[in-house]
Amino acid sequence: MALMAFGVLATLSVISALGVILHKSPVRSALLLVTNFVGLAGLYLLQNAQVLAVFQILVYAGAIMVLFLFVIMLLNLAGDTSPDPLAGQKWVAWLLGVALVGGIGWGMWSVAGLSLPVSPQGIRATAAEQQGIQQVQVIGFDLFTRYVYPFELTSVLLLVGVIGVMTLTRRIPQGGSANDRS
Amino acid sequence: MPFQVALIAALLKVALILGSTLVVVPMLVWLERKLIAAFQARIGPDRVGKFGLLQSFVDGIKLVCKEEVVPNGVDRLLYFAGPVVTMIPALTVGALIPFGPPVKIGGYTHDLVMSDLPVGALFVLAITSLGVYGIVLSGWSSNNKYSLLGGLRASAQMVSYELPMGLCVVAALMIASQDSPTGVFSMRFSEIVDAQSGTILNWTAFNYHFPLLGLLAMVVFYICGLAETNRAPFDLPEAETELIGGYHTEYGGLRWAMFFMGEYAAMLNVASVTATLFLGGWRPPYPSPLPAGSVLAGFEGAFWLVFKIGLVILLYMWIRATLPRLRYDQLMGFGWKILIPVGLLNIFLIAGILTFAFPEKAPSVLVPAITSASSRAPAPPSMPGGMGGIQQLQIPGGTGPTPTAPPVAPSPAPGAPGVGGR
Numbered sequence: 001m002a003l004m005a006f007g008v009l010a011t012l013s014v015i016s017a018l019g020v021i022l023h024k025s026p027v028r029s030a031l032l033l034v035t036n037f038v039g040l041a042g043l044y045l046l047q048n049a050q051v052l053a054v055f056q057i058l059v060y061a062g063a064i065m066v067l068f069l070f071v072i073m074l075l076n077l078a079g080d081t082s083p084d085p086l087a088g089q090k091w092v093a094w095l096l097g098v099a100l101v102g103g104i105g106w107g108m109w110s111v112a113g114l115s116l117p118v119s120p121q122g123i124r125a126t127a128a129e130q131q132g133i134q135q136v137q138v139i140g141f142d143l144f145t146r147y148v149y150p151f152e153l154t155s156v157l158l159l160v161g162v163i164g165v166m167t168l169t170r171r172i173p174q175g176g177s178a179n180d181r182s
Numbered sequence: 183m184p185f186q187v188a189l190i191a192a193l194l195k196v197a198l199i200l201g202s203t204l205v206v207v208p209m210l211v212w213l214e215r216k217l218i219a220a221f222q223a224r225i226g227p228d229r230v231g232k233f234g235l236l237q238s239f240v241d242g243i244k245l246v247c248k249e250e251v252v253p254n255g256v257d258r259l260l261y262f263a264g265p266v267v268t269m270i271p272a273l274t275v276g277a278l279i280p281f282g283p284p285v286k287i288g289g290y291t292h293d294l295v296m297s298d299l300p301v302g303a304l305f306v307l308a309i310t311s312l313g314v315y316g317i318v319l320s321g322w323s324s325n326n327k328y329s330l331l332g333g334l335r336a337s338a339q340m341v342s343y344e345l346p347m348g349l350c351v352v353a354a355l356m357i358a359s360q361d362s363p364t365g366v367f368s369m370r371f372s373e374i375v376d377a378q379s380g381t382i383l384n385w386t387a388f389n390y391h392f393p394l395l396g397l398l399a400m401v402v403f404y405i406c407g408l409a410e411t412n413r414a415p416f417d418l419p420e421a422e423t424e425l426i427g428g429y430h431t432e433y434g435g436l437r438w439a440m441f442f443m444g445e446y447a448a449m450l451n452v453a454s455v456t457a458t459l460f461l462g463g464w465r466p467p468y469p470s471p472l473p474a475g476s477v478l479a480g481f482e483g484a485f486w487l488v489f490k491i492g493l494v495i496l497l498y499m500w501i502r503a504t505l506p507r508l509r510y511d512q513l514m515g516f517g518w519k520i521l522i523p524v525g526l527l528n529i530f531l532i533a534g535i536l537t538f539a540f541p542e543k544a545p546s547v548l549v550p551a552i553t554s555a556s557s558r559a560p561a562p563p564s565m566p567g568g569m570g571g572i573q574q575l576q577i578p579g580g581t582g583p584t585p586t587a588p589p590v591a592p593s594p595a596p597g598a599p600g601v602g603g604r
Contacts, residue, residue, distance in 0.1 A: 027322060034315070050300060052302050054304045054308045061311070062312055067341060069322075070337040073318070094445070169594060
């Protein structure tokens with residue numbers, strides 16, 4: 001049952017991920033990315049990581065992709081046919097992609113060999129892990145104790161981004177400095 | 183409980199939740215038209231049925247029978263998907279709302295909730311955040327500049343107002359964690375409702391430990407709910423005086439009716455989540471004299487939930503009749519510059535009360551759940567990372583903010599999960 005669900009969700013994720021890069025229309029690509037996120041959330045649910053699955057939907061599908069769509073609609077991008085601004089980037093992307101897949105595959109092979117997909121220990125979390133990962137308390141506690149520095153650094157990174165955007169988009173009125181604006 | 187009984191109970195609950203949503207929506211439309219008419223000193227619908235009660239059903243039949251006109255140049259797949267995508271999240275939230283205490287029927291105890299997820303509060307936020315796709319897609323696919331503008335406005339508005347909404351949910355969860363019988367921070371709706379048992383002073387909105395703070399959280403949540411459901415004064419995505427009909431300009435007949443139903447169902451959802459998080463859910467405002475588990479107590483709970491939802495929805499209609507529509511910059515400024523700071527400040531104040539007024543409980547908000555989890559399922563020492571919290575907790579001294587708290591030994595909480603700390 002779980003294996004069947006995994007098969008369906010994994011197929012959905014892979015096909016929609018391929019669609020994201022292969023589809024001509026930007027809006028369709030964005031929607032396929034949403035489908036991909038939903039598939040990933042399903043995969044997290046299979047691992048009993050409910051909190052992670054819900055955050056995947058809430059943050060990525062619910063907020064970030066809506067902003068993507070907002071920008072695509074605002075610029076009214078419909079099937080861009082203009083020549084590629086970075087000539088040859090397609091082939092470089094292929095090369096890097098193949099290298100990435102090869103690297104991941106080699107890493108998995110060297111760790112587990114052929115036994116990875118069939119061994120229950122390979123894909124299932126232990127009982128304690130399942131117990132903990134379900135609990136939002138445990139995740140919160142880890143975030144604010146063990147991983148507090150990475151966590152805070154990430155928020156500082158976001159803050160820097162926000163301030164950068166504010167600085168870049170701020171309109172400076174004629175004949176005065178930016179501080180004059182009320 | 184044998185499988186057949188569970189299956190029948192589940193099907194009955196599904197039918198009840200879906201059916202009541204679909205039946206209540208036309209009644210709400212009628213109520214709103216009557217109320218707005220009264221506010222504006224008009225009569226309102228009074229031709230069909232007693233007091234015009236059947237008006238909405240007649241309108242529904244009319245919409246179903248209408249010819250479906252599909253304009254030229256639409257993106258057909260997304261155009262047809264739009265109304266469906268709007269309806270799905272709107273009909274999902276009802277499954278998470280507990281509508282009564284557990285009742286005993288035929289020797290089996292049934293929980294009066296379809297699905298009591300451990301991450302219920304988060305799940306509701308996630309599902310409502312998906313509701314915007316229907317609006318954005320229909321606005322984009324209609325090939326109409328007014329629709330597109332409506333869709334654009336909807337996406338920006340909904341993303342902006344989700345943030346303060348989430349902050350208010352956090353505030354509600356913090357208040358509930360202080361009063362919960364298990365002493366644990368929980369996102370499970372049934373536990374949030376249990377935390378509000380007692381009298382009206384135990385409800386999150388009127389909690390006597392957090393005077394006015396709970397109420398403030400509810401008010402901000404409610405305002406965000408208005409924006410999330412595109413209700414006046416935040417109905418910019420469909421502002422008929424500026425955008426004709428906004429995102430649903432190019433829809434007619436049954437598809438338009440689905441948008442309409444979706445909007446009212448979303449209202450119903452926000453109202454029921456407000457009632458559950460802040461107004462005690464199905465808990466009556468007095469200690470119930472009825473025996474626990476009786477069917478009568480179940481009806482009492484359902485009555486009080488419906489009553490509270492009704493009050494919240496009446497407020498929706500009152501606000502619509504009272505306030506003019508905001509300008510777009512006012513909408514954005516209000517969300518980002520007022521609601522988010524207020525929501526954050528509210529969380530700080532509640533956290534302060536939790537820490538200083540309940541020093542003996544402050545660590546217990548976090549610690550018992552984790553220690554009981556680790557004592558139930560001891561972590562193997564060779565685990566490859568990821569569960570650092572549990573192992574770390576067993577080190578004495580690193581357990582909580584108060585130095586007087588005794589170090590948490592791995593031995594407490596042998597029985598029920600999360601009863602430690604009380």
